[in-house]
Amino acid sequence: MSRAAHSPARSAAAHAVLIAYTAIALFPVLLIVINSLKSRNAIFRSPLALPTPETFDPVGYTTVMAQGDFLLYFQNSLIVTVGSLFFVILFGAMAAFALSEYRFRGNTLTGLYLALGIMIPIRLGTVAILQMMVASGLVNTLTALILVYTAQGLPLCIFILSEFMKTVSDDLKNAGRIDGLSEYRIFFRLVLPLVRPAMATVAVFTMIPIWNDLWFPLILAPSEGTKTVTLGAQIFIGQFVTNWNAVLAALSLAILPVLVLYLIFSRQLIRGITSGAVK
């Protein structure tokens, strides 16, 4: 649409609101980043101050780097997150398509069944899950985490995607059917590309709790070789004394990969993806 469509006053107001909210959103984050670069004393003496030559202290980061194998932890987190995401999105989108596209008996009930999972904290199922993993020898493997996270991510994914899939034009899918496309191809070639913004959204929503989860890595894969970043950072949280420099440093570092993933996904938030399809 044209520039003229938006008056300068309106866009100035929009920027004002957005800048104000951005400040609210970022201020605490900046505080973390600033303080992760200061000595402990400086953090609590003057939390608002920028690091000065006297107070600058990367001790947090050096501790993190010295303690344990953080690169490995990052790698584990990435494998688990990306792996689970892949299956959540794939399986979730497939199920969402079935629920939104076809009318069959028990459709809504199936939808409800697939949503049950978000109604109970999955933590409660820990023992049974762990027993399953023990029985199948998956304890201390990343596979165990991927399986659990896939199950955990599915309900939300199905819930959101099925709503968005309902907005894909029937005529478009019908054109595909007339073209002889199988239902699978209609799903993969037509529907999936057209709900890209929704998939990106779901991917982001799914990724965050997985990345930040502490519980299942602790239970299912606490070994040194399979630790995730969040679990690794816990090492600095003691019973009585917490090494806040190290915790802040580790968790600040841990934001970066998720932010990168977020940026990758948010590139899929494209306007007008369906324009030109129907009249």
Next chain:
Amino acid sequence: MGSLKIENVKKSFGKVDVLKGIDLEVQDGEFVVFVGPSGCGKSTLLRVIAGLEDATSGKVLIDGVNVVNTPPAKRGIAMVFQTYALYPHLTVRDNMGLGLKQAGTPTAEIDKRIGIASAMLSLEPYLQRRPAELSGGQRQRVAIGRAVVREPKLFLFDEPLSNLDAALRVNTRLEIAQLHRRLKATMIYVTHDQVEAMTLADKIVVLNAGRIEQVGAPMELYNSPANEFVAGFIGSPKMNFVDGARLGDGGAKTVGVRPEHLSVSASSGEWRGTVVHAEHLGADTNLYLDCEKAGLITVRIFGVYNAEPGATIYATPQPGKIFRFDAEGRAIR
């Protein structure tokens, strides 16, 4: 391969009855044109044939087989949607090629067919564009191209040329006719364009409010419409209808004369009238006359004819070109 039989097909959307019992037989390789007023159910009927819409009752048989439970993909049909329904994320080339790819057609063959279709539709410069980057007419041509490349046995066209300019429309119409001959495919074609209907059709089906009014060859409909509706619908400008009683024709409720079947003279003739308005189309002229005897009528004159509004003119129906209808609107033969 490609014959179609429709038996008593009814379709309702909730309380709205859209198709009220359609019976139709289409021979293999026939070119059938559906015409009818806007909203009469043409698109719905196409969609029922394609399997996109379930008929409320009735049967659709393709090649003698009831296809009620055959999914659209298995019916061997290509369709041009009235709304185009292009794949917005695919380029023009991929829009056309997707169905072929699915069918496992070799790439070389796909390229060839897309080449032919895009040449026929003047789409070559746009093959790499997405639908959003095309003009209305270009989109419509992509929709045609997508159907055409598949070369199935049964084509369904829903107003495929409505957004094309005259020259392109003539061209494309001829190409479709050629395609029809080459593939010996059955084609069902919805249009509002008289010229298209008359030139393309082996058989025209006139629909009105969910019912078939008449089925017949184009000139048959023009020359002997079954009823007032068909008479009025086929031919443009529309046939003039005059109250039979007013003309002293006791046997007919209504008398119809086509605008092109009225001769005009400045001096004498059967119906005396005043020019209300003149439309100059270049090749011909439409005169709107207010006649004492026949009321408001339209006269179509070949070529340029100068008549100022207000002038007095006499119109005379050509002998043998008069249609008579009874009280129910049925033609009296």
Next chain:
Amino acid sequence: MGSLKIENVKKSFGKVDVLKGIDLEVQDGEFVVFVGPSGCGKSTLLRVIAGLEDATSGKVLIDGVNVVNTPPAKRGIAMVFQTYALYPHLTVRDNMGLGLKQAGTPTAEIDKRIGIASAMLSLEPYLQRRPAELSGGQRQRVAIGRAVVREPKLFLFDEPLSNLDAALRVNTRLEIAQLHRRLKATMIYVTHDQVEAMTLADKIVVLNAGRIEQVGAPMELYNSPANEFVAGFIGSPKMNFVDGARLGDGGAKTVGVRPEHLSVSASSGEWRGTVVHAEHLGADTNLYLDCEKAGLITVRIFGVYNAEPGATIYATPQPGKIFRFDAEGRAIR
């Protein structure tokens, strides 16, 4: 109120130049029709006028004021989109009434205007339906209705009648003409229909590939086209073009004769030809002849004319109805 001036408007989408410098003046209250081949930039030009698209360069003046920075809402324009762009969540009534409501029109007045518009467009039975429950033609009529009720000073119609049947199209065309007279509004109208262009326009603008080829009154374009393109574009079937040299006309590169300006005879005439194909349209007949002297030509004959393919027929251009063009395609007068 409602005059429009376009000065050297250019528009590119990335590397694609769509409008290549358009200059146009439209008087207040004028009815201007844009015609041109599919993809020539008609819709884009309308969108630039409406303010939905920024021109790459050039000026648009409404009532003498440069509106480049005026948002569409403030330009006082109503537009019928080629793609309808109905509000999917609103009923037909609300689709039409929303703009008026926003403008604070009293409810009674809104109801009145919707009543008039829906009667004019035969939309009364559908006022409570949503766009998804309408046929293609009905949707198009809603799009027209939405523009019409607002009664602004400047209307932009983008192929507003393309999906309507002949009868409705004639009716609606007449209603639009009437609206034009009643509101004294300026109207800009895109169409591919020759009849619409010829009957509605005060002035026809022929566009081709982003440039204006000719601007003029309808019959002016028909009778004295500025160049070969306009000559070929106005009139259907298309003008026959024959190589001047072949006809022995040294002064003209190309000679043009309209199909309706050829007289036929079975026995004698200027150009001897064989019938390739005959199209019977009822009111007239198009003959495609392959002539020794003039190549493949089209002849339009009023009424029914029986000619079997293969028959020999003579065609003679009517005197004074011959167009001559030079090597650049410009008309030689």
Next chain:
Amino acid sequence: QDKTLTIESWRNDDLAIWQEKLIPAFEKANPGIKVVFSPSAPTEYNAALNAKLDAGSAGDLITCRPFDASLDLYTKGHLADLSSLPGMENFSDVAKSAWQTDDGKATFCVPMASVIHGFIYNADAFQQLGITPPATEAEFFAALDKIKADGNYIPMAMGTKDLWEAATMGYQNIGPNYWKGEEGRLALIKGEQKLTDPQWVEPYATLAKWKDYLGDGFEAQTYPDSQNLFTLGRAAIYPAGSWEISGFNTQAQFKMGAFPPPVKTAGDTCYISDHTDIAVGLNAKSPNADAAKTFLSWVASPEFATIYANALPGFFSLNNAAVKMEDPLAQEFVSWREKCKPTIRSTYQILSRGTPNLENETWVESANVINGTDTPQVAGEKLQKGLDAWYKPAK
């Protein structure tokens, strides 16, 4: 083939000590056994451990919480009986009491350490203001008044936000002087005393007086806040547990001293909370039980006690053998064992077995009393009512 033993623990803090001191010492003495110390965040430990034990994926050695948490594991069969473990004789009955069945017949964890409550003070500040460590309550409040009047220091660093500070560093710290240590604690268990009795309510009354000496906004002050407030030198007195010593040693830039909870009147017997806190037990399903027992015997040895107590000043060995400690502050704390009567926290044994949980309630009420939302009497009544709801002492 080496056997590898995994230790489950909530002591993230001790990772370095295990890796650098304890494990090398053990492995050197016991070739063929490898030990991995695998701590998890303290807040998750109980839940995670229970799940792992239930599913059978827990480590060989389990660090034991005192009393019911471990007793429960033992009764469920997750912890092995270690009564006859060689080395167990190195511990007194009191030391073992936290990891025994109620009847004292079976012991299932090897005691590692106890912690002592008291007050740590900023010696520089005291010197500056001319205050000597208070011995009686009157002196204590006089000192606080003096600090407050001076205005340079917050008199006392404690917050109520995390609740347990109020209960543990407050109530359980000063309480034994009122209820006379073990005497009162056992009477409570027997049902002979009630939490509404004066000796149980009075400590609350004293706590309520603390309010005026705490920092601005103490209601939102967390435990780490309190630590930082003190070690940054902004507060003069810190109600403490001995576990703070090592952390404070590295963080505080000033001299520190410690004094035991002040008695009511000079010359009264003093009581201190010397609380059995950490032990280590054997996962009953461990496939390496023999190696694990070897390890546990080592943990019961004076050698371990010496390394551990010196590596972690403030966690005092429960071993009978005398342990020589280097840290002066730790020596100060442990010296109180001689002049005062030790007791354990009143709520830990038996009384926190039911619903509502007395320990949790004590946290909440201690904070409420300091915040001023409940009076001492009301707090006592609430606690007793909760206890009465399920606890029927054998008469």
Next chain:
Amino acid sequence: MSVDDQPIKKPFRWHILVFLAPAFLVYTAFMIVPLAGTLQLSLFRRIDQQLVYVGLDNFRMLFGDPRWSVNFWNALWNNVWFFIIHMLVQNPIGVLLAALLSSPTLRFRAFYRTAIFVPTVLSFVIVGFVWKLILSPLWGVAPSLLNSVGLRSLFAPWLGKEEYALTALSLISVWQFVGIPMMLIYAALLSIPDEVIEAAEMDGITGISQFWKIKLPLILPSIGIISILTFVGNFNAFDLIYTAQGALAGPNFSTDILGTFLYRAFFGFQLQLGDPNMGAAIATMMFLIILAGVAVYLFAIQTRLRRYQF
């Protein structure tokens, strides 16, 4: 009767099964089976190391015994308040931000979108730490910020005051999660065809009224989704309260919500031993509450929401 007239059996649509199967299997195996196994514990009680079937006794205890019921109702009410704040603050702000961001001519859109989303990415540990730091009266972040705008007197140790703590935590949660409704609504707004918006512009419907009259009705299903997700998320919430206030959800249980209540009961806390049976009873109640909400949404609201295809 001819053969043709036999009612033809619709062929079984295998593809539906294929689409559903992977999700169904993984989800059932790793979510439903473990959770169902846990929830059925609510019908048992451990007596002398034996699991004994006790019917609804645990529920009777939960509601009949003030030792449990007082806490339960307190947690439930707190949870309702927690939810109300999210609905009133988080979702409107999220929608507003999304609406602003979706303006096609807005510059720096990607920056805003990312910046506003950053809090959502943070782990609870960080969020808890930084807000405690900011709101702490000791270190002076909030007081000095308020001071700089002359509102120092408004400051209170919010997280430590019974009357403010829950609201303060709800707002922190809002701060953290605004990104969720924002992104979802943003994605929904993107799918509105440009042409409809253009038509509205032509009709003179711009700015706020365009949002109310055109965009909002078209994204209503997404608003429904964020409402129900907020509901489900809030009634399952746990981590923030747990990291910020501890499992006892102080002060004086004023921030106790169902999640923390459940955690204490199920996993135990400090000296309190976990009681999986009572915990499962509480979880069952939570489940039923959420299920009721979701069922109302699925059957009563979702089926009535109109969806528009583009």
